[in-house]
Amino acid sequence: MAASMIQILAFISFFQISIASRLLNEFIPDQTQSLKYHNGPLLSGKIRINLIWYGKFKPSQKAIVNDFLTSLSDSSIKAAAPSVASWWKMTAKYYEHSGRKSAPLFLSIGKQVLDENYSLGKSLTNKKIVQLASKGEQKNAINVVLTAPDVTVDGFCMSRCGTHGSAPAAVGVKGKNYKFAYIWVGNSETQCPGQCAWPFHQPIYGPQSPPLIAPNGDVGMDGMIINLASLLAGTVTNPFGNGYFQGPATMPLEAASACTGIYAKGAYPGYAGDLLTDSTTGGSYNANGGNGRKYLLPALLDPSTSACSTLV
Secondary structure, three states: OOOOOOOOOOOOOOOOOOOEEEOOOOOOOOOEOOOEEOOOOOOOOEEEEEEEEEOOOOHHHHHHHHHHHHHHHOOOOOOOOOEHHHHHHHHHHHHHHHOOOOOOOEEEEEEEEEEOOOOOOOEEOHHHHHHHHOOOOOOOEEEEEEEOOOOEEOOEOOOEOEEEEEEEOOOOEOOEOOEEEEEEEEOOOOOOHHHHOOOOOOOOOOOOOOOOOOOOOOHHHHHHHHHHHHHHHHHHHOOOOOOEEEOOOOOOEOOOHHHOOOOOOOOEOOEOOOOEEOOOOOOEEOEEOHHHOEEOOOOEEEOOOOEEEOOO
16 A cells, blocks of 8 residues: 555653554555564563443444454464464564563453543543553553544544553552553544555555455454554564664554555555455455454564564
8 A cells, every 4th residue: 555654653741651653554564674672571471451442332343352352362262273363473483582581471351441421532642542541450461442433532544543652550569660551542434444444445545446345344343453453463572662673662663563554465555465255244354263253464574584474
């Protein structure tokens, strides 16, 4: 897709954050590039993903996200190949490549916070995003803020579809300052699906190919899954701005954003690649998840080969 390359907004304020943004409507990058390890900590051990639902979401929409997250690490999920779990295993290579001794990473769903009454309004700054993220547990956790289609966020659609970063925890751990990781992802269904929900919507820039059918029948939520998946990979491999990334820390390319626009073999600008097609719904996907779900997940950069790796 021909548009501007990734643009990152660096917000600097009292909470000192390091962020990485994700915009789907971008060039397909060079598929052989490496990410430098900056010797910082990676997330490891048992990490809970706390969800902060900001605005109104249907139960069916929440189920799409919950089934995806459960499929990442839960060994009881018996999904057909290619699976969400097999996609996530690529992140384990970053730990091996770093040489750091740490406990294996296991993700599970933790606390869920519902804010259907828009307690901070329908127009959010990054400061407010961090405020919402702080409502989740802050130790051994990733707090994910998901905003409804009628919520605007600074930079949303113009330069980003989602963000990950870190902020100081409200209470220190063993007398030491402690940071927690957070992610924000917006539902672009009514604001900019051509930018943040491609390839499930006609792109506003670049080569014009027909949009694909969303695997869960929800353009906004299936687009959110792509962004959430990308940002999760970036979060665990570069949680505090000193892990794996390429370029300046305020404008990093990370595990998934280094492979933007690539979903399967044969991808090129305007074409997501040779994806699988659900025979019943016609939806395009590349990963199977729990409860019979199908998802479209971004390629991840393999640190051992410095090439973008796809499931199909």
